[in-house]
Every structure is written in C-alpha cells, then in structure tokens.
Amino acid sequence: MFIASCILAGTLAAVPVPVKQLGCPPSDLARGWMQEPTPAKHGARSSHGVLPFTFEDGSCMIQVEVSTGSQLRLLPVGIGSENWTIHAIEPTGQVHAGDGPRSRLVRGLLAKGVDGSGIRLDILDPAPGTWRVVIEGDRGTESGQLWVSDGNPLHLRAWLEDASTIIGQPVGIGLGLADIEHVSMHGDLAAARAQAGGASILQGTARLLWQDGSEDALSIEGNRIQFTPARTGIGTVIIDALAADGEGQRMHRTTSLMVSIEKAPPLLTGSVTLDVLDAHRVACRLEVIDSGERDRVLAGAEVWAAGPGGVLPRCWIGGITPVEDGVVELVLDTRWLAEAGCDGHGVELRLVRLADVDSFVPLDRMDVMGLGSIEVSRGDISPAGRRAMQMGAGDRVIEVPGLQLPERANIGSHALMLSHGYCSDGDSWPPSHFTGEVAVYNNTEQNFTHDEFALDIWSWGNNFKSYSVVGHSQGGNAGLHLYSLYWSGMDWSTGNRRVQVLGTPLQGTILAGDIAALGEIFGIQCGANYDMTYDGAAQWISWLPGWARAETWAWSTTFTDVWWWYDFCHVLSDLVLWDPEDGVVEAWAAHLDGTNDMGTKEGWCHIEDMVDPPQVYDTARNNEINSEGAR
Amino acid sequence: MMRTSSIAILFMATQAGAEMHCGSGPAAIPDGTGSVANWMIDVPEPAESQVITSARLMVDITHPWVGDLSMVLTAPGGISAMLLDRPGMPNGGWIGAWGCGGDNIVCMFDDAGSAAAEDTCSLDEVPVLGGNLQPKDELTVFNGFGPGGSWQVMVLDHSPIDAGSIQQLCLVLETAPDCNGNGVPDGDDIDGGSSEDADGDGIPDECQCMADIDGNGSVDVSDLLSVIADWGCTSGCAGDLDGSGEVDVTDLLAVISSWGECN
Numbered sequence: 001m002f003i004a005s006c007i008l009a010g011t012l013a014a015v016p017v018p019v020k021q022l023g024c025p026p027s028d029l030a031r032g033w034m035q036e037p038t039p040a041k042h043g044a045r046s047s048h049g050v051l052p053f054t055f056e057d058g059s060c061m062i063q064v065e066v067s068t069g070s071q072l073r074l075l076p077v078g079i080g081s082e083n084w085t086i087h088a089i090e091p092t093g094q095v096h097a098g099d100g101p102r103s104r105l106v107r108g109l110l111a112k113g114v115d116g117s118g119i120r121l122d123i124l125d126p127a128p129g130t131w132r133v134v135i136e137g138d139r140g141t142e143s144g145q146l147w148v149s150d151g152n153p154l155h156l157r158a159w160l161e162d163a164s165t166i167i168g169q170p171v172g173i174g175l176g177l178a179d180i181e182h183v184s185m186h187g188d189l190a191a192a193r194a195q196a197g198g199a200s201i202l203q204g205t206a207r208l209l210w211q212d213g214s215e216d217a218l219s220i221e222g223n224r225i226q227f228t229p230a231r232t233g234i235g236t237v238i239i240d241a242l243a244a245d246g247e248g249q250r251m252h253r254t255t256s257l258m259v260s261i262e263k264a265p266p267l268l269t270g271s272v273t274l275d276v277l278d279a280h281r282v283a284c285r286l287e288v289i290d291s292g293e294r295d296r297v298l299a300g301a302e303v304w305a306a307g308p309g310g311v312l313p314r315c316w317i318g319g320i321t322p323v324e325d326g327v328v329e330l331v332l333d334t335r336w337l338a339e340a341g342c343d344g345h346g347v348e349l350r351l352v353r354l355a356d357v358d359s360f361v362p363l364d365r366m367d368v369m370g371l372g373s374i375e376v377s378r379g380d381i382s383p384a385g386r387r388a389m390q391m392g393a394g395d396r397v398i399e400v401p402g403l404q405l406p407e408r409a410n411i412g413s414h415a416l417m418l419s420h421g422y423c424s425d426g427d428s429w430p431p432s433h434f435t436g437e438v439a440v441y442n443n444t445e446q447n448f449t450h451d452e453f454a455l456d457i458w459s460w461g462n463n464f465k466s467y468s469v470v471g472h473s474q475g476g477n478a479g480l481h482l483y484s485l486y487w488s489g490m491d492w493s494t495g496n497r498r499v500q501v502l503g504t505p506l507q508g509t510i511l512a513g514d515i516a517a518l519g520e521i522f523g524i525q526c527g528a529n530y531d532m533t534y535d536g537a538a539q540w541i542s543w544l545p546g547w548a549r550a551e552t553w554a555w556s557t558t559f560t561d562v563w564w565w566y567d568f569c570h571v572l573s574d575l576v577l578w579d580p581e582d583g584v585v586e587a588w589a590a591h592l593d594g595t596n597d598m599g600t601k602e603g604w605c606h607i608e609d610m611v612d613p614p615q616v617y618d619t620a621r622n623n624e625i626n627s628e629g630a631r
Numbered sequence: 632m633m634r635t636s637s638i639a640i641l642f643m644a645t646q647a648g649a650e651m652h653c654g655s656g657p658a659a660i661p662d663g664t665g666s667v668a669n670w671m672i673d674v675p676e677p678a679e680s681q682v683i684t685s686a687r688l689m690v691d692i693t694h695p696w697v698g699d700l701s702m703v704l705t706a707p708g709g710i711s712a713m714l715l716d717r718p719g720m721p722n723g724g725w726i727g728a729w730g731c732g733g734d735n736i737v738c739m740f741d742d743a744g745s746a747a748a749e750d751t752c753s754l755d756e757v758p759v760l761g762g763n764l765q766p767k768d769e770l771t772v773f774n775g776f777g778p779g780g781s782w783q784v785m786v787l788d789h790s791p792i793d794a795g796s797i798q799q800l801c802l803v804l805e806t807a808p809d810c811n812g813n814g815v816p817d818g819d820d821i822d823g824g825s826s827e828d829a830d831g832d833g834i835p836d837e838c839q840c841m842a843d844i845d846g847n848g849s850v851d852v853s854d855l856l857s858v859i860a861d862w863g864c865t866s867g868c869a870g871d872l873d874g875s876g877e878v879d880v881t882d883l884l885a886v887i888s889s890w891g892e893c894n
Contacts, residue, residue, distance in 0.1 A: 018725040384755040394725025411663070412729045412790050462728040465696060465792070487725035491754060492732040 015403040017458065018487040021331040021392025022300070024316040026340070028546040029302060033594065034316040036163070036353055036362060037538040040174060040187040043159030044513050044534060047180075048149040048575045049252025050240070058139040062146055064088075064131045065242065067249035069151025071566055072126035073575055075118055076135045077110065078144025082117045084137040091129030096121060108571030109609040118571045126150065128249045148252055149575040153180035154199055154245050156253035158225075158237065159187040163539060164362040165259050167232050173225040173257060177201060177243055191223070198246030206239045208259075211528055229261040234528045236513055256513040260530040262356050264291035265363030266323050272349070272369050277331065280377040280385075281393065284330040284349065286369070288323065296320055296398050298357050298543055299328045301349040301369070307342030313350070314340040318543065320357055320485055322398050328354065331396070333389045334377045344376040358449040359530050360539035390547050394487055405459050412465045414493065414631040415439035419457060421473025421503075423447055423526035427608060428472050433622035437631060439464060441475070447526035450540060451485075453478035458488050466492035468630035469499055472616050473584065473606065474532060476501025476554070481540070484548035495630030499552040503582050503606050503615050506554060507589035508537030514576045534589075541592065549594030553628075556590035557582045557604035557615040569605035569612060582606040582615060649685070653801040654784065660694070663791030669783060672802045674707075676779030680812055685805035686773040688714065688740045688766075688784070694795025697759055698730020698752075701787045704740075704770075704802075707780025712768035714740050717789060718749050718760070726752050729790070733759025739803070740766040775814035778804050810838035829874040840893030842886045844869050850889040858882050 028034050053060045053076075066072055076084055088096045088103075096103040102124045110118045133146060154177055161172035176191025177199045183190065206218040206225050211234055218225050218237065225237065237257045244250050266288035275283040286299070300318025304311055315336035321328045330349070337344055349369040355362050381389070419441040420428035426444045443456055457478055461467055466489045469479030479499045483490045490498055505512070512532040530536045558580030559569045568574030569583030580587040584606040591597045604615035616622075656670030688704055702714040719730035726732070731751075735758035740748065748764035784800050807816035811826065817835055820826035826835030842850040844857045861870030861878040870878040872885045 016724070382755070384753050387755055397724055411792060413792050465727070465729040465732060487727070489727055489729075491725075492727065 014399040014401045015405050015459070016397045017400050017403070017455065018394055018397050019320040020485055020487060021396055022317065022319040022484070022545050023333055023336060023389045023392070024545045024547075025336070026313045026315060029313050029316055031546070031593065033544070033546060033549075034300065034302075034318070034542060035351065036365070036542055038186065039160040039163040039535060039538075041159075041184060042534045042538045043157055043174075043187060044255050044257040044510060045155040045157040045178065045183050046253050046255040046510075046514070046576060047151075047153065047155050048147060048254065050254040051146045051148060051252060052143065053135065053146055054143045055135075055137055055141050058141070059134065059136040062133045062135070064133050064146070064148055065250035065252055066126050066128055066131050066148075066150045067152040067154070067245055067251040068128045068247070069126065070124070071149075071151045072123040072131075073120055073147075073149045074123075074133055075120040075147040075572055075575065076144050077118060077147060077572065078137070078141060080138050080141050081110075081144060082107070082119065084119060084135055084144075086119060086121050087134040088121055088123060089132040089134070090127045091131065092127055096123050104565065106571060108611065110572055120571050122566065147572060147575050150251055152245060152249070152251050154178070154194065154243065154251065155180060155183055156201070156239065156241050156243060156255045157183065157187050157190065158239055158255045158257040160257070160259070160535060163535065164364075165229070166262050166265060166363070167229055168264070170226055170228050171259065171261075173237060175201065175204070175220065175223045175225065175239060175241075198248075200244055202242045202244055202250065204239055204241035206237060208235045208237050210235045232261045232263050234258060234260050234530050236528065258513040258528060258530055258533045258535070260356075260359040260361050260536070262359065262361050262363065263293040265356075266290045266294065266297065266328065266354060267364050268352060268354065268366045270366060270369060272371065274371060274374065276375070278393075280333050280335055280388070282332045282334060282374055284332055284371065285327045286330065286352065288326055288328055288354075288364075290323055290326050294323055294356070295401075296322050296357055297328060297363060298355040298360065299330055299353070300543065301330055301352040303332060303336065304348045304350050305337050305340070305342040305344070306346030307337070307340055311346055311348075312340075314342060316545075319392070319396075320398060321396070329396075331392060332374070333392075334374060335381055335385060335389050337374070338376045338378045339381065342376065344374040347371040347374050355539065355543070357451050360536060360543065362539070390545065391487075391491075400455060403455055403459055405462070412463070413437045415464045415467045416626065416629045416631055417441055417457070417461065417464070417467040417469050419469055419471045419475030419479060420444070421471070421475045422529060422532065428475075429470065429616045429622070433617075433619055434626045436626070439467060445526060447529055448474070448478070449529070450474070450477045450481045450531045454482035454486065457482055458486055461489045464489050466490070466494070466631060468493045468495065468497060470625055470629060471499070471501045471504060473503050474505070474529075476504030477506065477531070477540070480506070480544065480548060480552050483551065484544050493630035496628045497551070497553050497625075498630050499548075500625050500629060501552065502555045502621070503557065503585050503590060504554060505532045505537060505585045505589055506592040506595070507541065508532055508534040509585050509589060510534065510576055511573055511584055512536075537589070544592075546594050549592060550596075552592070552595040553598050554591050554595050555598040555615075555621060556580075556585065556587040556600040557606075557618075558587055558600055558602055559583070559605060559612050560603045567611070569610040583610045649803050649805045651689070651801050651803045652782075653799060654782070656784075656797065656800075658796045658798070660692075660700075660786050660788045660795050660797060662788050662794035663699070668786040668797060670786070670797060670800045672782040672784065672800065674778045674780060674782060674802065674804065676777075677806065680809045681778060681806040682775050682809040682814055682816055683773050683778050683804055684807050684816060686770045687803040688770075689799070689801040689803060690714075690736050690738055690740060691798040691800070692736040692786070692795055693734075693798060694736065694788070694793065695734050696729070696732050696790075696793035697734070697736055698726070698732060699788045699790045699793055700736075700795070701789065703785045705783040705785070706773050706776055707782060708776055710772055710776060712766060712770055712772050714766040714768070715748055716767050719752050731759060733757070736760040739763045740770065742766070742769050742771060778806050808834075811835055829872075840889065841872050842889035843893050844872075849892045850886055855883075855886050858886055
C-alpha cells in the first residue's frame with residue numbers, strides 16, 4: 001500500500017487549471033437537470049424552535065408552547081450545559097426530570113471542539129399547551145438556548161424569492177408554514193394550503209447574523225422579509241416565530257436561511273459573436289459589462305435549433321469560463337446539432353445564465369440570444385468525439401490566483417484518493433481498510449467552498465497520474481465537482497467508479513444553516529458554508545451534467561432504530577434533520593438523481609462521537625469501494 | 632494479429648522505392664530505472680554510393696502511459712533525432728502533470744505526419760499515438776548521409792509504475808545515388824547545376840570517364856585518333872565530348888587532360 005498525505009508546501013501563484021467545456025444532451029434537460037432551480041422549492045425549513053434564555057442566580061424558567069406531537073425533545077445548549085439540570089412541567093402539572101415512564105434523559109457530545117455534552121429531555125406523548133421548563137446551571141453561566149422539537153409536522157419555511165443575492169440589490173425572502181408533505185412544494189403554494197387548513201404565524205422576529213457575529217435586525221411584513229445588503233459575505237437570516245396549527249395549538253419554530261451576498265456581477269448585454277474554433281466547434285462570445293470583480297464565472301445555456309419536431313432544445317453547454325475583455329465564452333460542439341438532425345438554422349441560446357463559481361449564486365440571466373445559422377459538423381461520432389462533445393477539447397484554461405501547488409511528493413502512481421469532509425480533524429477513512437495504491441488527502445480544519453475544495457484536490461492530485469475520489473461528506477461534493485468541471489487525473493483513471501461518496505450532502509443539509517446560526521457542530525471552528533445549504537446545493541447541482549452523475553456512486557447511513565424509543569445519531573441535529581439521517585446529512589439529500597444510489601445502511605453515523613460508529617469505518621463498504629474504485 | 636495488421640498498414644503506406652529495415656533488441660523497456668532499451672537496426676551498405684533522401688521510423692510499442700516515454704533515433708554516423716519526449720509534458724493542460732496517459736504507440740514517425748506526436752493525446756483512442764505523426768526533431772537531419780550501418784533507437788521510460796515493451800521498430804529509408812560522394816543526390820547535383828551531365832544519362836559527368844570513347848578503361852591514343860577522325864563533325868559524333876555539337880579543339884583538350892587510366 002502506498003499512502004501519501006497531503007503536503008501543502010509550495011508556492012502561492014496563479015496556476016493554470018484546465019476546465020471542461022460541458023455539453024449535455026437534451027435528455028438531461030428533460031430530466032430537469034442543468035436548469036436553474038426555483039428557490040421557493042428549497043430554502044430552509046424547521047419543525048423546531050430555539051428559545052434564548054438568561055439565567056438569574058443560576059436558574060431560569062422558560063414558557064414553551066407545545067402542540068400535539070408524538071415526542072417532545074428539550075435540549076438546553078450553552079457553555080457548561082453538560083452540568084445543567086432540566087425539569088419540564090406539563091400543563092397538567094406533571095413534572096419530568098429524568099428517566100421515567102414517558103421520559104428519558106439522553107446525553108451526547110454537542111460538537112467537536114465543544115467541551116462537554118448536551119443533556120436532552122425527551123418526553124413521549126406530551127400534552128399540548130404551555131409548558132414550563134426549568135433549567136438550573138452554574139452561577140457563572142449567563143445564558144443559553146433551549147432547542148425544542150414537539151413532533152408536530154407543521155414546518156416554518158423560508159425561501160429566497162430570487163436566488164440572485166447581490167450587494168446593493170434588494171433580497172426578498174418568503175415565509176410560510178407548510179405541512180410536512182408539502183415542504184418541497186413551491187413555498188407560496190405550500191403556505192396557501194397550510195393557511196387554508198387554519199395554520200398561521202402568530203408572531204415572528206427576524207435578524208441577519210453575519211459570520212463575524214454582527215447582526216442586522218430585519219422586519220417581517222406580510223409573511224415576507226426584504227432587505228438590501230450593504231456588504232458581501234455569508235449571513236444567516238434567523239426567523240423565530242410562534243405559530244399555530246389548524247387546531248389552534250401553538251408551537252415555536254426557528255428557521256435559519258443562509259444567504260451568500262455576492263459582489264457586483266458581470267452583466268450580459270445580449271450581444272453575442274461567433275467564432276469558428278475548428279471543424280466541430282463554435283465559440284459563442286457573450287458580451288458582458290464587466291464589474292471587474294471576478295476573473296471567472298460559471299456560464300451555461302440551452303441550445304435550441306430548428307430541426308425535426310420544430311424549434312427544440314438540442315443540447316446544453318456551459319462550464320467555468322474566464323471573464324476577459326468584456327466577454328464570457330460558451331463553446332458549442334455542432335455535432336450536438338447534427339446528431340439531432342438539425343441543419344444549423346435558427347440556433348438560439350436560451351436561459352443563458354451566469355453564476356458565481358464558489359457559491360453558485362446566479363449573477364445574471366438572459367432568456368434568449370439568437371445565433372442565426374451555424375455550419376454543422378456532420379459525420380460519425382467516435383468515442384473520442386463523444387467525449388469532446390461532453391467535456392470539450394481541453395483547450396480552455398483559467399488562471400487561479402492563490403492556488404497552492406505542492407511540490408511533487410511521489411512518483412506518479414495511480415491511486416484511490418480518500419478525502420475527508422468539511423472542517424475535518426483528519427480522522428476519516430481508515431487507510432488500513434484499503435489496499436493497493438491509496439492516497440490520503442488531508443487538509444484539516446478548512447472551510448472550503450466546493451470549488452476551493454475541488455481545486456485543492458486537483459492541486460495535490462498533480463502528484464498522481466490518475467486517481468478516483470472516495471469522498472466522505474463534503475469530500476464527495478468536491479470529487480464530483482472536480483470531475484464535472486475540471487480536467488484532472490480523475491479523467492485518466494481506469495476502473496469501474498470514478499466518484500464514490502458517503503454521507504455527502506449532495507442536496508445539502510439543513511444543518512448548514514441551523515448550525516451556522518448556532519455556531520456549533522457544523523463548523524464551530526470553521527465557519528458557515530453556503531454550498532452545503534439546500535439552496536447552495538440546488539444551485540450547485542444545476543451545473544452537474546448527467547455523464548458526471550452517472551459516474552458517481554453514493555451511500556448514506558442512518559442510526560440503529562430500536563423499537564422502544566426514538567433513536568438518533570446526534571443529540572442536537574436529531575431535532576432538525578429528518579429521519580433517516582446520519583447526524584449531519586439526511587439520507588434523501590445524500591443521493592442525487594442520475595447518480596448510482598447505493599442505499600442507506602442502518603447502524604452508522606456521520607462521524608465519531610455520535611451514537612453509532614462513524615460510517616467511514618464500515619469494512620464491508622470500504623472493501624467494495626476499494627475493489628471498485630478506479631485508479 | 633491486430634498489431635501485425637497495424638504495422639502492415641503503415642508499411643503499405645510507405646512510398647514505392649523505400650526500403651524497410653527492422654531491428655532487434657530487448658522487448659522490455661526498463662521501467663523508470665534510468666536505463667534505456669536499445670534497439671539496433673542494421674542497414675546493409677549499398678552496392679553503390681547512396682545517400683538518404685527520406686527517413687521514417689515505424690514504431691510498435693505497448694505502454695499504458697506513453698507520457699513516460701522518450702525516444703531517440705541515432706544514425707550510424709552519430710547524428711541523432713529526438714522522436715518523442717514525454718508527450719504532453721511538461722505542462723499538458725488538460726492532459727495533466729504526468730503527460731499523455733494513453734495506451735500504446737503504433738505509428739510512423741514522419742516529417743510529413745498529420746500531427747505532432749508531442750501534441751497528440753486522447754482519452755479514448757488506442758493506440759493513442761497512431762497513424763503518421765511528426766517526430767519532435769525533423770528526420771531530414773539524416774538526409775545526405777549514407778544509410779548503411781547500425782542504427783540505434785533508444786527508448787527511455789522516465790517514470791516507474793507503468794511498464795511497457797517494444798514490439799517492433801522498423802526504419803524506412805529512401806535513398807538516391809551519390810556518385811561523387813558530396814552528400815547530395817546525383818540528380819540534385821545535376822538539377823542544381825553543381826554537376827554537368829553532358830550525355831543526359833542522369834549521372835554527373837565527373838563520375839564518368841567521358842574521354843574514354845572506345846570504352847577500354849583508359850584514355851589513350853585510340854581515343855585521340857577518334858577525335859581527330861571526327862574533327863569538324865556536327866551530328867552524331869562520338870568525339871563531341873563536351874556536347875557542344877561540334878568536334879573541335881575543346882574535345883581534343885578533354886582527351887589530353889584525361890589521359891591515362893579511368894578512375
């Protein structure tokens with residue numbers, strides 16, 4: 001076995017990185033891929049509340065509105081909370097203070113880097129009404145938060161009205177209640193249905209919490225929030241609401257919607273010029289008014305053309321492209337048109353869009369840009385030709401400033417690259433579970449965007465002739481991102497599987513927003529990560545072509561489910577994640593349409609110090625990953 | 632079978648008049664040890680003085696990562712040409728930091744090739760270097776030298792991990808006579824005006840004993856008498872040695888200046 005660790009001793013310089021010029025068949029579009037998502041179908045949601053409290057002489061009493069649900073979970077969080085005691089008094093007067101016929105005290109580590117554990121009081125079949133919760137702590141303790149989940153399936157949703165969040169431009173956020181079965185429905189529709197059922201937001205407050213800890217108060221008007229950001233960066237809009245369901249039962253809901261406020265974008269003017277690159281390809285040079293804030297963007301468009309069946313989409317083209325001389329470039333391989341039986345007349349770019357390469361936040365859009373007539377390349381399409389249609393000819397390079405290019409640390413082997421996830425302490429895949437040439441990517445305590453993470457792997461990957469990525473958590477996002485958008489040693493790997501991911505938030509995790517607001521578990525040391533929110537993930541996914549998805553194998557896990565109680569992986573994330581989940585990622589979100597769904601296995605959690613063992617320690621799965629992984 | 636067929640196709644593509652000489656040597660290419668695989672190709676000395684007018688090399692090598700390989704062709708006189716120098720390196724863009732990772736070389740290195748071998752790479756094509764490809768150094772460097780002797784092809788695998796072997800290496804040479812040994816084909820000498828060809832037989836006059844009219848191997852009194860006998864002749868005259876159309880004193884002087892045994 002050859003094990004190499006990531007040695008990042010190198011120079012900081014602008015490094016040329018080859019990017020793929022993506023091409024996708026119309027069947028990808030028919031499946032809903034490569035299209036900008038509707039933000040009102042994503043956003044954030046919660047069926048829990050977070051109630052801040054302040055101790056007076058070491059204790060406090062909090063009134064908690066509890067609706068009808070199967071289980072009430074009460075988790076006080078704060079400095080020293082492992083030493084606190086909690087009593088919950090039902091409206092009937094019954095007191096719950098520990099293990100009992102209907103109650104259970106559970107403990108669990110709140111997060112890596114946090115001393116001590118949380119103590120959670122779970123109560124079965126809680127009576128609806130106003131509960132009183134008494135928390136007693138150390139006299140030195142000043143404040144904390146009480147996380148409450150009552151099991152009522154009514155959620156508070158928050159969503160961006162437009163995902164394009166730009167400095168100096170109004171950001172609109174919709175709010176609404178939704179039954180659990182409607183949380184993926186358009187927010188307005190779900191809210192209307194809930195409202196028709198009698199549910200309502202009784203009162204609410206909102207604030208925008210920036211990563212540096214500063215806050216902006218926001219006002220809620222008519223179930224809507226609007227603000228105009230004066231700064232860039234990642235912030236979290238935290239909405240605390242008191243809501244009522246159709247039966248008038250009241251509940252607390254706290255929803256955290258992360259936003260990434262972007263610098264001024266390049267703006268499409270609508271002007272496009274064509275340049276024949278070679279026998280097959282035409283460069284579509286889209287004129288932009290360059291704000292000068294970015295040297296590269298994601299650009300993409302559907303290509304429509306007249307032909308059999310009328311004017312129809314014939315392919316999608318896009319990828320990362322430099323912003324140079326007031327132009328961003330899309331490259332059309334005209335074999336797509338020939339394959340569809342088109343003669344090159346009536347060609348249009350539709351749904352043209354630009355996005356930020358790190359946050360995937362849409363920067364600008366244009367509905368239609370006419371290209372006129374294009375000479376179409378005909379002839380049989382060889383395997384090499386097919387690949388060129390999908391990935392380009394390898395002749396586009398971007399300069400990435402600040403990329404750390406390491407000294408070569410080995411002799412150019414073909415490796416299975418094991419990558420940890422977000423903000424890892426380095427304890428991830430056990431190398432001893434793998435045989436042959438294994439490369440252990442190890443760059444700990446980092447808060448990378450998917451693109452930064454992918455480029456970091458790319459950079460270190462230059463030590464190897466070829467490799468596939470075995471990614472845990474965000475390491476999986478990075479591997480898929482790298483394979484989709486950049487040329488790398490992954491393209492030279494041979495074997496069955498190029499991207500194997502485990503516990504990867506392919507469709508995001510609600511935890512990204514919740515824990516960013518709390519500042520714990522999910523990056524207590526590393527900060528907020530927008531790409532792993534539902535919104536960020538939805539935007540990211542819209543740039544992943546079908547051919548890359550098809551080369552991705554995804555596993556998820558969940559906790560061991562016992563029949564006599566509600567189980568979980570993590571004492572806190574259990575309150576915000578839907579089952580099945582691994583303590584960080586919900587199973588549904590760890591899989592993605594078009595990838596190979598390897599199922600959800602019980603008995604394993606996301607990382608160590610959760611209830612079940614870390615999922616990366618599953619020998620059976622690791623054997624399969626090892627034998628099937630391309631090298 | 633496919634491989635033989637590929638070589639055969641390449642050979643079929645050689646021009647008429649070319650001669651192919653295949654070599655021998657170790658099949659295995661030392662894998663990243665710093666040692667080279669040396670193949671020798673023996674080309675017999677031609678019966679008459681010849682010079683190379685075109686050199687090409689047919690290569691059939693199996694290797695899973697051609698970006699590891701360098702190849703040098705050296706002529707018997709020591710002149711060398713780099714054929715391949717780790718294609719795709721040092722900065723192969725999309726190809727990556729380790730050069731072209733494609734499999735196998737079944738190609739003809741030919742200055743007139745359709746593409747430069749150094750710049751040819753594909754994720755899908757096998758062999759990745761196929762057809763007629765331009766070598767890194769032009770093979771015209773061998774033109775004008777004699778073909779005979781032992782040619783050497785050195786194949787170096789710079790990097791371990793991926794190992795390969797030589798299936799066959801064949802030199803395809805086109806030659807032309809060079810009777811005066813000046814390194815220029817006779818025809819070029821004549822066309823270029825550096826040699827006369829009074830009798831139009833394609834052989835420079837300096838290579839021929841023109842004054843030996845009776846062909847007895849020496850210029851002697853009988854040839855002198857032939858000139859005198861033809862004196863003043865203006866048509867079909869054997870004594871018109873300079874082809875001026877008239878037998879005159881110039882022809883007489885040519886006999887005198889060439890007096891003796893022909894070289």
